[in-house]
Amino acid sequence: MTKALIVYGTRYGAAASTSEEIAKVFRQEGLEVRVVNAKEEKVNNITDCDLVVVGSGILINKWTSEPEKFLKKFQKELTRKKVALFVCCGSASYATMAQPEVAAKAKRKYLEEKAVQYNLQPVALGFFGGVYNYNKEPWWAKKAMEAERPKIEAAYKETQPGVYDTRDWNAIRSWAKELAQKAK
Ligand SMILES: Cc1cc2nc3c(=O)[nH]c(=O)nc-3n(C[C@H](O)[C@H](O)[C@H](O)COP(=O)(O)O)c2cc1C
Incomplete structure (x- = not known):
């Protein structure tokens, strides 16, 4: 069975419920899933995981610290895995309204630059609204x-x-x- 791990950091709950929804879909698709709130639980090992999804809410242009710590800790191993990143943020909310250039800039900053920072080549980047x-x-x-x-x-x-x-x-x-x- 394909194993997925979802690790997230949140302050207002959006990244948490987004992670749970992603997990629900994964399970419907036949994946085995573990969801971890990185503030409450430590991940010690990712050897078994086929897919690792890491997500965060954005506050003042930054990821929460806990999923960042996860990215740092497993940086090397993650380069050899299928990885996806997602963020929940205000900029994605407005994207759907009037200012696509604001959204594009935020997506670059919150997701594309994060991937480069940790030398990752994600199979997907999720740019979602916030709460x-x-x-x-x-x-x-x-x-x-x-x-x-x-x-x-x-x-x-x-x-x-x-x-x-x-x-x-x-x-x-x-x-x-x-x-x-x-x-x-
Ligand atoms: C104090 C504060 C600062 C925020 N800063 C940003 C920001 O810099 N960029 C952005 O796109 N959204 C920003 N937002 C919107 C958050 O990304 C949104 O509330 C999101 O749901 C946070 O994720 P969480 O619910 O998982 O904590 C901010 C929200 C708050 C309350």
């Missing part, structure tokens, strides 16, 4: 988040009170399905 959670505003970002709020409210569905999910689940599922085929 805006107005119940969890960091004090230092409150002003900026509140300024954006009318736009967010107008454009996206409120999935729970104060929470706006900007992801395209069909795009995530298709990405995962295609990736599962490549892993087999």
Whole structure:
């Protein structure tokens, strides 16, 4: 059985639920999957994995530190495996709206440059929307988040009170399905 490992880092939950959805599709496609929140669990060995998916939410242009640590730790071994990277971010949300050049720049920065940094040649790069959670505003970002709020409210569905999910689940599922085929 083809074995997949999904390792993610999150602060607002988007990378977590995206990972779970990817895992669901992988299982439907017959893969064996392990999903790891890199903040809560350490991966000690990836020898058995045929496909490794590493993902993160983006805050201030950066990946969370935990999946980065994973990439560093297994950098050499990952160069010999099928690897896919994904991010959940605000820039991908706006991509679908008006500014494709903003999205292209963000994709380059968050995904393509990350692959180069770790000398990886990913079989897939997933550029997905994020979650805006107005119940969890960091004090230092409150002003900026509140300024954006009318736009967010107008454009996206409120999935729970104060929470706006900007992801395209069909795009995530298709990405995962295609990736599962490549892993087999
Ligand atoms: C304080 C803060 C900073 C953010 N910075 C960026 C950013 O630099 N680029 C971007 O595309 N999205 C940014 N976002 C949107 C996040 O990427 C989005 O909330 C995403 O869901 C975060 O991933 P997570 O839910 O897995 O933590 C930011 C969000 C917050 C709350």
